[in-house]
Amino acid sequence: MSVFSQSFSPCGRFLAAGNNYGEIAVFSLSSALSPDATDLSQTPILTFTAHEGPVFSLFSTDSHLLSAGNGEISAWSWAELIKRVRPSSLEIPEINAMTVNPTENSLVIGGGDNNIHIMDLESGVFKSVLQGHTDYIHCLSVREREGEILSGGEDGAVRIWDHRTGQSVHCIEVYKYEECARPQYGKWISCLTTESDWMLCGGGPSLSLWHLRSMSPTSIFPLSGCQRQANFYQDMILSVGEGQCVSHCLLGGEVKAQIPCTPHSLNTLALNLNSTDNRVRVLTVGGSSHQIDVFTNLSYRTFSLSF
Amino acid sequence: MGAVTDDEVIRKRLLIDGDGAGDDRRINVLLKSFTKWCNSTGSPEEGFTQYQRMLGTLAQCEFSMGKTLLVYDMNLREMENYEKIYTDIEQNITSAHDKISECKKEIQRAKRIRKNRQEYDALAKVIQQHPDRHETLKQLEALDKELQQLSHIKENVEDKLELRKKQFHVLLSTIQELQQTLENDEKSENDDAQESSMENGE
DSSP: OOEEEEEEOTTSSEEEEEETTSEEEEEEHHHHHSTTOOGGGGSOSEEEEOOSSOOOEEEEOSSEEEEEOSSEEEEEESSSTTSBOOOEEOSSSOEEEEEEETTTTEEEEEETTSEEEEEETTTOOEEEEEEOOSSOEEEEEEETTTTEEEEEETTSEEEEEETTTOOEEEEEEGGGSTTTOOTTTOSOEEEEEEETTEEEEEESSOOEEEETTTTEEEEEOOOSSOEEEEEEETTEEEEEEBSSEEEEEETTSOEEEEEEOSSSBEEEEEEOOSOSOGGGOOEEEEESSSEEEEESBTTBOOEEEEO | OHHHHHHHHHHHHHHHHOSOSTHHHHHHHHHHHHHHHHTOOSOHHHHHHHHHHHHHHHHHHHHHHHHHHHHHHHHHHHHHHHHHHHHHHHHHHHHHHHHHHHHHHHHHHHHHHHHHHHHHHHHHHHHHHSOOHHHHHHHHHHHHHHHHHHHHHHHHHHHHHHHHHHHHHHHHHHHHHHHHHHHHHHHHHHHHHHHHHHHHHO
C-alpha cells in the first residue's frame, strides 16, 4: 500500500490520508497525541472508498476536503465525512496536484492531459485552461501576492502563469542548468513549493532553491534520490523523497539532518499549522508503507499511524 | 460472663486512667494527694514529705506546660516559614513560565533573522558571479569615448569629401564654360569667314 496524499482538517485535529486503493482514512490526531493514547487511537477513526483509482491529491479548504483521483474530483464536507457533496469530473487521465488560489477562490488542478484547469469553488464551473506543458503535470503552487500559478511537470519545465490572463509568464527549464541537472535521473520536476520570492523545485534534477525575481538558482541541495515533496518551515527546508528519511536543509545549501522513518520511500509530507493547540502541531509523512509517521518534535519520529 | 467481665474491666480501666495519660494524670494525682494531704492525720514529717512531693509534681506540671507552649510557638513559626517558601516557589514558577515564553519568542525571532541572513547569502553568491558594476561602467565610458572620437573623425572626413567634391564641381563647370565659349567663338569666326567669302564671291 502506498500513501499518496495527506491533508489536515481546518481545525487541525484530524488528518486525512489517501492511498493507492482509492481509500481515504481519517485519523484523530488529538486522541493519538493525548497522554492516554492506546494502540487503537493510532488507527483510523473512519475509512471510506473515495475513488476507484488511487487518490493522488487531497486538499482542505475551510469546510471541505477535496480529493482527486483518476479524472474526478470529489468534495467531502469535514463536518459529515461520509456525505459526498459534489463530484465533478474532467476527461483527463489522472489528477496529480490540486491547490487553491484564495484570492480568486478557485481550485487549480493539474493532471495527466498536460493542462492546468481552473475551477471556481463556489459554482463548480471550469473557468479556464492553461496550456503550455508538453507532458503531464506533477505539482502546482500558488503565489498569492503576485497572483501567479507555478506548475512543474514531466517535461522538466517549471512554468509561471498569470492567473488573470492565463498566459505563461516564464518558463524555467531546470534540467538545462548545469549545476542542477542530473541526467541519470531524468528531467522531470516532481516537487514545487514557493514562499514569497523563493521557489524550491526538484525531482530528476537536484532539489534547488531559486530566486524568482532574478530567475536564478541560488543553492543546490546535495540529496541523493529524487525529492517528491518539499516545504519551507521557519528557517529550514524539509524534504522527502526516495530514501528512508526526512531531510532538513538550510537555505544555504547544506543538509543539516536526515531523520529516519518507517516507509522506504516517501511520497508526501504535511505540516499541521492549522490549529493553535500546540499539542497537534505535528509533521506527518507517508509513503510506500501502510504506516504514516508522526513527528511531534522535528528531530525524531514519535509514533506511526496505521492505515 | 466473660463479656460482662470485659466490660467491667474496660470500665474500671477508664475510671482509673481518668482523662488520658501523662500530664492529665499527673494533675489528677496532684489534686488527690493535695486533698489527702489536707485531710491527713499523720506526723508533721510525713506531711512535710508529702508537701515536698506535691511541690515536685507541681514543678513537673509547670515544666511540661512551658514545653508545650514553646512547641506551639515553634509550630506557628514553622507554618509561617512554610507559607513564605510556598509563595516564593509559586512566584518562581510563574516567572520561569514567563521567561520560557519570552525565550520561545526570541527563538522565533532568531529563526526569522537567520532565514533572512541565509536568503541574503544565497543571493549574494549569485550576485558575486556577475562582474562588478564599476568596471562595467568604466568599460562603457571608454567605449563611449571611442565612439565619439570615431564619429568626430567620420565627420571630418565627410567634410573634406564635400569640399573636394565642390572644388571639382567648380573646376569642371569652369572647364565646360570655357569649352562653350571656345566653341561659340569658333562658330562666330566661321560664320564671319563664310559671310565675307560670300560677299567676295558676288
